[in-house]
Amino acid sequence: MKRTVLYIDDEEANLRTFRSAFRREYTIMTALNGKEALKILETENPDVLITDQRMPEMSGVELLKQLCELYPFSKISRVMLSGNAEAADINEAKEKYMLKCFLPKPCGHDVLKQIIDSV
Amino acid sequence: MKKDDILLVDDNSENLKVLSSILKPKGYIIRLAMSGQKAIDSIKSKSPKLILLDVQMPDMDGYETCRILKNDKKLSQIPVIFVSALSGILDKVKAFEAGAVDYIEKPFHLDEVVARVNTHLTVKRQQEQLEEALKKVSQTQTKLFQAEKMASLGTLSAGIAHEINNPINFVNAGAAGIELDLIDLMKVLELYEKVDLKKSQPDISKRMKELKAEIDYDFIKDNLMSTIQDIKMGASRTEEIVKGLKRFSRVDGEEMLYVDVNKEIESNVKIIKRLTKKEIKFQLNLEKNITIIKGLPGQLNQLFMNLIMNAEQAIDQKGTIKIITSNKNGGVKILVADNGCGISEEFGDRIFDPFLTTKDVGEGTGLGLSISFGIVEHHNGKINYTSKIGVGTTFQIELPK
DSSP states (O other): EEEEEEEOSSSSSHHHHHHHHHHHTTEEEEESHHHHEEEHHHHOOOSSEEEESSSSSOOHHHHHHHHHHTTTTTOOEEEEEEESOEEEEEEEEHHHEEEEEEESSSSSHHHHHHHHHHH | OOOOOOEOOOOOHHHHHHHHHHHGGOEEEEEEEESSSHHHHHHHHHHHHEEEEEOOOOOHHHHHHHHHHHHHHTTSSOEEEEEESSOHHHHHHHHHHHSSEEEEESSOOOOHHHHHHHHHEEEHHHHHHHHHHHHHHHHHHHHHHHHHHHHHHHHHHHHHHHHHHHHHHHHHHHHHHHHHHHHHHHHHHHHHHHEEEEETOHHHHHHHHHHHHHHHHHHHHHHHHHHHHHHHHHHHHHHHHHHHHHHHOOOOOOEEEEEEEHHHHHHHHHHHHOOOOOOEEEEEEEEEOOOEEEEEEHHHHHHHHHHHHHHHHHSSEEEEEEEEEEETTEEEEEEEEEEESOOOGGGGGGGGGOOOOOTTTTTTOOOOHHHHHHHHTTTOOOEEEEEETTTTTEEHHHHHH
């Protein structure tokens, strides 16, 4: 069984190219914002969640916070992929909201695959 | 205070004696010359603070001697006072035209000589102080301007870097996706090529042949793959530039720690030794009791990496890189010297400007030295260099404790 990855980014091109690059290895779900992601999580249970940080309305950290509040027992592995994140935000998410790993954007295909497979 | 030295020039030894006897007790060091030529020789070997010059001398008179001095850029700043029995107004004008600052008539009064000498030495001293102060102001201004330029560039770079990261990310991922899709698609095509349509579908078979010729099918198959490699290379190069820009903007919140520059240098030399394909001899002369300075280890590490890498790149096939560390003014001094191609004089301090590169397109971002400059500046240090085309380049860095 392929692992399922939910990828959240407000840039549609990032979502499309992510799917194009990883659809062979994983079952991909994508969301353009935190709200859409939470909607998907109502019915789906992906193995890995990868989120951008800077997004309108709900930031990546905010999404992770809500995830912890709504599904405190969820075992979903949480990764952040962002080109513009404050160290303080990342640390907060790691300490409080179960963020496992932060990756700077841009991130090469191989590195990202390694991370998805290891978390 | 250091004693001022005065050169007395007169062909008459009696005159020299008298002047000496007046000035020596006032605390001046007295030097003597008995002709214009001897005076010039003496001045060239060591500049005096003031010259008392007789007008009428055989061979080369005082006017001529003074003119020669004033035409020499190095010596023209030394004040010359004429001492002469000629009392005509034209004689005096001639003396001032030749470049004198004052004119003492013979016979002179003792106090007058001392007073005039004192006055001109004071003027000279103040002039020197003023020049020194002006030089400092101008240096500070240049530094300030540079620092401001770097700061605003830093802000701009940080903004650009963040904005470019997203598009690079999807160019990267997109290219990777297309590559995988193409590999799959090619497998399908390969199978299709094995199907013989000539008999079953002659029309389609004919049309396919025509179309393949028209679009240059074989070329497309090769070209697609290599174009994707080009796109990936373009993206990764852009990524490198953005990384450089980000470092440039110094957004890392690194902490000031104690740094042993010798250790940083040694570890970088090790890395570069492993990376280089050239025949490079490293001569390390590191001060054993090097002062431990306070700094940002990551940045300093990058500074040394940049400088040693530049030295490596300046060397064609075979060469030597010398690295010397020493303690200076309570801090440390680091020299990185190569015997490579050298930097053309025309560049001057512009080599520290961002995006100025002498390397071929794609080989350097032109950010290395401006980042280095920023790092040294950030540590309140100094960086400068000397270079000669074909001989080599030496970078000198001073970092305070």
